[in-house]
Amino acid sequence: MTERTSHRGLVVVAIMASMAMIAIEATIVSTAMPQIAAQLGQINLYSWVFSAFLLTQTATTVVFGKLADIYGRKPMILIGIAIFLLASVLAGFAWSMPSMIAFRLLQGAGAGAIQPVAMTVVADLFPGNQRGKVQGYLASVWALSAVVGPLLGSLIIHNLPWAWVFWINVPVGLFAASTFFLFLREEKRTRVVSIDVLGASLFAVSISALMIALTEMESAISGQAIGALAIFAAALGAFIWQERRAEAPMIAPDLWLKRPIAFANLTVFFASMAIMGLTTFLPMYVQTVLNRSPLVAGFALTMLLLGWPCGATIASRQFTRFGLRPLMVAGSLLIPFGTFLFILLRPTSSAVLAGAGSLIMGFGMGLLNISALILTQESVGANERGSATASNVFSRNLGSTLGAAVLGAVLTYGLAHVANGQAITPEQIRALLNGTGAAISGVEEVRHALQHALHATFIAMLLIAVLIIPACLAVPSTQLHGPAPQEA
Numbered sequence: 001m002t003e004r005t006s007h008r009g010l011v012v013v014a015i016m017a018s019m020a021m022i023a024i025e026a027t028i029v030s031t032a033m034p035q036i037a038a039q040l041g042q043i044n045l046y047s048w049v050f051s052a053f054l055l056t057q058t059a060t061t062v063v064f065g066k067l068a069d070i071y072g073r074k075p076m077i078l079i080g081i082a083i084f085l086l087a088s089v090l091a092g093f094a095w096s097m098p099s100m101i102a103f104r105l106l107q108g109a110g111a112g113a114i115q116p117v118a119m120t121v122v123a124d125l126f127p128g129n130q131r132g133k134v135q136g137y138l139a140s141v142w143a144l145s146a147v148v149g150p151l152l153g154s155l156i157i158h159n160l161p162w163a164w165v166f167w168i169n170v171p172v173g174l175f176a177a178s179t180f181f182l183f184l185r186e187e188k189r190t191r192v193v194s195i196d197v198l199g200a201s202l203f204a205v206s207i208s209a210l211m212i213a214l215t216e217m218e219s220a221i222s223g224q225a226i227g228a229l230a231i232f233a234a235a236l237g238a239f240i241w242q243e244r245r246a247e248a249p250m251i252a253p254d255l256w257l258k259r260p261i262a263f264a265n266l267t268v269f270f271a272s273m274a275i276m277g278l279t280t281f282l283p284m285y286v287q288t289v290l291n292r293s294p295l296v297a298g299f300a301l302t303m304l305l306l307g308w309p310c311g312a313t314i315a316s317r318q319f320t321r322f323g324l325r326p327l328m329v330a331g332s333l334l335i336p337f338g339t340f341l342f343i344l345l346r347p348t349s350s351a352v353l354a355g356a357g358s359l360i361m362g363f364g365m366g367l368l369n370i371s372a373l374i375l376t377q378e379s380v381g382a383n384e385r386g387s388a389t390a391s392n393v394f395s396r397n398l399g400s401t402l403g404a405a406v407l408g409a410v411l412t413y414g415l416a417h418v419a420n421g422q423a424i425t426p427e428q429i430r431a432l433l434n435g436t437g438a439a440i441s442g443v444e445e446v447r448h449a450l451q452h453a454l455h456a457t458f459i460a461m462l463l464i465a466v467l468i469i470p471a472c473l474a475v476p477s478t479q480l481h482g483p484a485p486q487e488a
Contacts, residue, residue, distance in 0.1 A: 007183035008125050012134055014179035015118045016141050018081060021172045022111045023142045026053075027149025032157050032165040039162070042097040051211070052101045053108035058397040059207040060112030063200045065390020066250050068117045069383055073124065074184050076386075078177055080113025085173040092163030116390040121184065123377040123385050131377075132316030135370045139312035143305040199242045199250035206235035207398075214405035252384075256391055260379040260478055264372040265395035266471040267328065270464055271335055271368055272399030277407040277461040278304060278361055281454055282342070286354055289347055289451045296351050303355040304362035311366020319374070325477045328371040332472035334364030336465040342458040347451055368472075369396075375478045403464070410460045414453025 029049070037046050068076040087107035094100035122134050156164045213228035243249040255261065279301065286297035315327050338360030341353055373392050380388045 007185065010179055010183045011121065011125060012137070014176045014183070015121060015134075016137060017172050017179075018077070018114050018118055018176040019138055020141050020145055021084070021169050021176070022114055023145035024149045024152070025107075025111075025169065026050075027146055028153040028156075028165055028168075031150045031153030032162050035157050036100070036162050036165075037097070040094065040097045040100060045097040045101060048101050049097070049104055052104040053111070054397065054401060055208055055211040056105045056108035057112040057115075058211060058394060058401065059204040060109045061116050061394045061397065062203065062251060062387070062390045064113035065116045065120070065386040065388075065393075066200075068120055068386035068390075072186055073117050073121050073386065074180060074186055076113055077117040077121065077180055077184075080110050080117060081173050081177045081180075082110070083107075084110025084114060085170055085177075086110075088166040088169040088173070091166040116393045117386065119373065119393065120377075120386045120389045123374075123389065124186065124382065131374055132319045132370060134316075135373065136309065136313045136316040139366060139370065140309040143309045146305050147302065196242070196246045196248055196250040199239060199246055202235050202239035202242055203250055206232050206239055209235060211401055214401050251391075252387065255380065255384055255387055258379055259474070260476055261376050261388060261391060263471050263474040264328075264376050264379075265391055267332060267468050267475065268369060268372050268392060269395040269399040269402075270468045270471060271331075271365060272396045273403030273406070274335060274339060274461050274465040274468070275304075275361065275365060276400045276403035277457065277464075278339075278342075278358060280404060281407065281411065281457055282354060282358060284450075285342075285345065285454045286351055289345075289447055289454060290349065290351055290354070291347075291447070292351050300351055300354040300358055303359035304365075307359040307362025307364075308366045311363040311368075312370050313366070315367045315370050319371075323477060324371045324375045324378075325475055327367050328375070328472050328475060329469075331364040331366070331368030331371065332468040335361050335368065335468055336462060338362075338364060339458065339462045339465040343455070343462060345455075345458070347447065368468075372475075375475065378478050406464075407457050407460055411453050411457045414456045415449060 033046065033049060037049075064076055064080065084107055087103050087110055091100060091103040091107060094103055119135075119138075122131060122138075126134055152168075153165060156162070156168070209228045209232035213225045213232060243251060243253065256265075283294075283297040283301055286292050286300050287294060290296075311331065315331075318327065338357045341357030341360070345353060373389070376388050376392045377385055
């Protein structure tokens with residue numbers, strides 16, 4: 001038994017702790033933000049507390065994945081945890097909304113290092129035919145965090161200062177960092193590679209500008225969105241020029257354009273777009289159109305969190321029997337089928353139908369995501385595994401952001417062009433979600449308009465979900481690597 005394999009279990013625990021820290025942050029902050037915003041003021045900046053985190057997380061994912069290939073996984077994941085914890089401590093001391101947004105930007109950069117590098121560590125420690133089990137554990141961490149986060153956030157808000165929403169990360173992060181420091185062993189890297197600083201900077205600027213444009217366009221096309229798109233186009237053009245001439249490009253075209261990686265990433269991109277529509281708009285439909293309680297809406301969405309780890313667990317146990325590509329194809333068929341059930345929803349429908357669609361989509365995502373990640377990792381050598389893993393995580397994050405923007409635009413258009421010509425206001429929707437819909441005039445007309453607008457949104461979701469199938473069919477079969485060294 002080598003020293004490296006003897007400590008694998010402890011390293012997996014550290015990976016799960018670091019991933020839980022990121023996963024729970026999204027839901028716990030969502031629960032606490034109304035109280036935080038009430039104290040800090042400037043409610044108009046509310047959404048940027050969330051967008052800022054996602055912006056830097058997406059922009060830095062590929063950069064840290066490349067750096068992990070050059071300098072090693074251990075230093076990069078320790079740097080990521082340090083950045084995340086520093087930002088968490090500072091966020092607890094935020095004195096205004098702009099300061100909170102600045103610290104969330106920094107926190108997102110830390111998450112952009114932790115997530116892809118942690119997944120790469122799993123790929124380093126376990127061969128493909130053993131890796132699925134660990135990835136199933138990680139999927140369960142994300143599902144559990146989605147349930148625990150809101151409960152923990154409520155407990156903190158009612159019993160402690162809101163700063164503890166962020167400071168709770170400190171003990172978890174210190175435990176993960178110390179475990180990585182003590183037990184993560186990797187061979188010293190002797191690669192001498194020039195760092196493509198200009199390429200990394202241009203990539204970060206282009207993706208940040210794109211994220212800002214997509215965030216701004218969620219409500220309406222504005223001057224800021226057009227300006228951000230112009231910056232994105234200019235930075236992207238300069239980035240492509242730089243990557244063609246760089247000695248060691250930040251994004252190597254021969255890696256990103258490899259057929260297995262390109263189409264596997266395309267499948268998770270479309271799948272993430274569709275899932276973002278589910279998580280954003282299904283609770284709204286259940287509460288406003290089906291006229292059910294927030295608890296019922298939560299249960300309908302929770303079915304996604306039940307199906308996802310179940311699909312991931314089954315996939316992890318069936319890799320060697322069926323192969324990665326067949327499991328991906330199965331997931332690519334289940335996601336559109338689950339989305340189709342939302343098309344059948346009517347004001348008189350049972351919430352069970354909504355829950356069934358959520359469950360099926362979650363199960364399909366469990367099969368698809370893990371299979372696509374492992375297939376991507378198995379398509380490259382160890383010296384490119386960090387970049388390949390980062391490309392997969394980047395595709396997920398970008399798909400989620402683009403999905404929110406595109407499907408949000410469909411809903412906004414539908415609400416602004418109702419049959420009677422009278423647009424539905426955000427205040428009317430908020431009243432229905434808060435349970436005070438009876439106090440507004442024309443409540444049934446509002447429900448009717450939401451039914452049509454959300455139905456159109458679900459149709460757009462289905463069209464996106466269907467695109468997963470041809471992308472998945474274009475993925476070639478990939479041979480899994482053999483078992484790791486046996487432990488004594």
